Amino acid sequence: KRPAGAPDAKLARPVAKVGVVGAGLMASQLALLFARQLKVPVVMTDIDEARVAKGVGYVHAEVDKLLAKKRLAPDAAARTKALVSGSVSKEAFADADFVIEAVFEELSVKKQVFAEVEAVVSPECILATNTSSLSVTAMAEDLEHPERVVGFHFFNPVAVMPLVEIVRAPKTDDAVLATAFGLARSLRKTAVLVKDAAAFVVNRVLLRLMGEVTAAFDEGTPAEVADLSLKPMGLPMTPFTLAAMVGLPVAQHVSESLHAAFGNRFHVSANQQALIDAGIRGLWAPTPDGGHEIPTSTLTLLR
Numbered sequence: 001k002r003p004a005g006a007p008d009a010k011l012a013r014p015v016a017k018v019g020v021v022g023a024g025l026m027a028s029q030l031a032l033l034f035a036r037q038l039k040v041p042v043v044m045t046d047i048d049e050a051r052v053a054k055g056v057g058y059v060h061a062e063v064d065k066l067l068a069k070k071r072l073a074p075d076a077a078a079r080t081k082a083l084v085s086g087s088v089s090k091e092a093f094a095d096a097d098f099v100i101e102a103v104f105e106e107l108s109v110k111k112q113v114f115a116e117v118e119a120v121v122s123p124e125c126i127l128a129t130n131t132s133s134l135s136v137t138a139m140a141e142d143l144e145h146p147e148r149v150v151g152f153h154f155f156n157p158v159a160v161m162p163l164v165e166i167v168r169a170p171k172t173d174d175a176v177l178a179t180a181f182g183l184a185r186s187l188r189k190t191a192v193l194v195k196d197a198a199a200f201v202v203n204r205v206l207l208r209l210m211g212e213v214t215a216a217f218d219e220g221t222p223a224e225v226a227d228l229s230l231k232p233m234g235l236p237m238t239p240f241t242l243a244a245m246v247g248l249p250v251a252q253h254v255s256e257s258l259h260a261a262f263g264n265r266f267h268v269s270a271n272q273q274a275l276i277d278a279g280i281r282g283l284w285a286p287t288p289d290g291g292h293e294i295p296t297s298t299l300t301l302l303r
């Protein structure tokens, strides 16, 4: 059955090579997913060799884990590793059919990246963004071919979260949209077409929940009480653990975007900002027995 809003699948273009801009956590998870499921070459780029090597190293380590768990056969593991490469130059995208960016969540950075990629790719190459909160329309508007841009938003951890939000900008071509839906299917994800509104659908809902927890925390409820109270409520993860997993700066950025778009329905936490300013990226640290606890250094800052 054709997903709501998806154009005729026959319009989809073949994708024989994928580019990923960025080699951070989300980008590396995407590179692994595309190589594993599409079985096509995937090249990742970042601003320096160290970042690129870290991204490729992440993919190799995840493949080794899948191999150890017998989720991947040895030949598939070797093939997946061989399909993923890295480069510091966007020239590596010259023959790509589909390039997805997963760089820092800042409109000017994303626009710059798209302009640089457009300068090296073919006119048919699709430019996708994994943005979680920014306007896809704004990202496309200054390009020579804005019709090639589509939002393709995945969730962390990419390997296990089944959803992808697809975003159509006003000029997005039907063939581009059809390709995105076709790719989502090949990647074994459930695709939904969402409006190009701040944070689309899922993060709007998630951030209301996280906003209430951080508001309780900012109002004086101890962090562990506000957070762990939600554990027996059937959530797969407590809100602060989730914030730590996506990264506190990313979580803060999304809440700021939502606050700018929708006002006080979305809370921007002063305490969360204080943690970020203090260099804390996550809140809960793993314990040797497999549990999680707030490190003492963080507790000192929180009280």
Ligand code: 3HC
Binding pocket: 069, 071, 131, 132, 154, 155, 156, 157, 158, 159, 160, 161, 203, 206, 236, 237, 242, 246, 250, 254
């Ligand atoms: N990478 C790859 N695989 C992972 C993983 C990761 N980071 N984390 C967990 N997994 C796999 C495990 O290996 C395991 O697979 P297996 O069955 O083959 O061994 C499976 O997922 C289940 O993991 P666990 O048994 O260890 O743990 P849980 O049952 O608690 O599930 C979870 C882990 C799936 C991460 C679950 O806690 C969950 O769904 N959490 C909520 C995640 C969420 O809401 N994400 C959205 C964040 S918002 C976002 O990303 C938007 C962004 O743009 C800001």
